[in-house]
Amino acid sequence: MSSDRTDTPGEPPLLIEHSGRVRTLVLNRPEVRNALSSGLIDALRTELANAGRADDVDVVILTGAGSAFCAGLDLAELGSSTESARLLDHADVPVGHPWRPIPKPIIGAVNGVAATGGLELALACDVLIASDRARFVDTHSRVGVLPGWGLTSRLPEAVGRGFARRMSLSGEFVDAETALRVGLVTEVVAHDRLMASAMDLAMSIAGSDQLAVRTMLDSYRRAEQHLVGPALDAEKDTSVQWMADFDPARVADRRSGIVERGRAGR
Template sequence: MAEEPVAPVLLDEFKDGVRTLTLNRPEKKNAVDAELWQALGEAFTACRTDPAVRAVVLTGAGGAFCAGADLTAPSDPGTHPNARMRMVNDVALLLHELPVPTIAQVDGVAVGAGWNLALGCDLVVATPRSRFSQIFAKRGLSLDFGGSWLLPKLVGLQQAKRLALLAEMIDAAEAHRLGLVTWVVGPDDIDAYVSDLAGRLAAGPPVALAQNKALLNENADRTLRDALAAEARTQAINFATVDAPAAFLAFAEKREPDFTGRWAVG
């Protein structure tokens, strides 16, 4: 009898400029093992180098987003823990540095590295049944997947300490109040909501959106003088594409522009 094919741990769909990556270990609430970390790294690298990708959606299968790292998965006893953490950190950096907008579509639990995977995206859409926790302390661990950097920037130092030290579970409404979720929509509506949102982002000017994302990420640690210099530099890059004049013309003609990001300097 032929064996049934094993489902991939990461589902990958591309449509209309939007690449949707679905964590696919529903029996583990999409907890991430070594195979899935590797698949995410490869997918983010491919998104970075493919000009056809204009937005990325990250979600989970089976009614959960991600239960964090799979601590039950077997690991090579000869592999130093630092090597495993380098793999995790590489994935976090790849996600953070993607030049295209990223959306986390969260339904169900997002805890530990799974929550930080969502927070590493530019926008987070959740449902009322979503639950979140920086669960590390309850496992005798400290924050990872960028949580120690992301949380203070998003909620301030005191609330970040509350989330990290108490490791309590919070609901979507509380996460939204703290600024850790961008929108909360009904579970029956989230697919259409995210599809519309991703489509709007994919239709935007790719070079300008990449510059905006980089400026906001980088300028959080810069002085105003540094930020203004960076803004001037990136604006010059935008004016070297066809998108800025195309937008001006579309505005004058009272229509929507068609953004391509094409270089316009001969």
């Protein structure tokens, strides 16, 4: 397995690893729990698009470096500018998607906390596997921002209407076993087995007829569109209205409390 650096000099925000016909993308800002800076979002979108076009890639695995999967948008950056917020409305990305969908399955290997925008990244994957250390939380209402990557559509689709609203309105953490019980993830494995389990699944998918895999995946997505499409549009309208009066300073004021709460697991 090899790793490529996405930018030099210094540590890149995204690592790329290869094994057979599987490409693994690793969010690589562990010092800030893989919070999504504008640079990391751009790199992730670029490399997913590259994987979608690559003839030697059948499956993508998305995971995080260190102890977290992704803590969501970088609150320090969001609190000082609107650059991260503008990236929610990228001209090349369809409404309600964190990246342009690719014709190949994406497996999310959730190694730690998936919070807010990080939860939306996880929900945009086709299949989720979780470490027993994984935790899931939606803190949009606590931070004072609104989702724009499809959370209000995909979360209730995954866990049901009531549980989704409980997560979003309370900001409570959900552990890995609960996530499995409510249908957010398909499997929970010991932390040191996470990547091996994700790779086993990826290799199994890669061993299938790829025309059939991609046609089936497209069929699933088109079948969901009559429900997902209007919900994504509603979320987009709400987000646009919210951002019209958005005050980055309000996010900055709440940042410390959110970070400390996350460390305590509340």
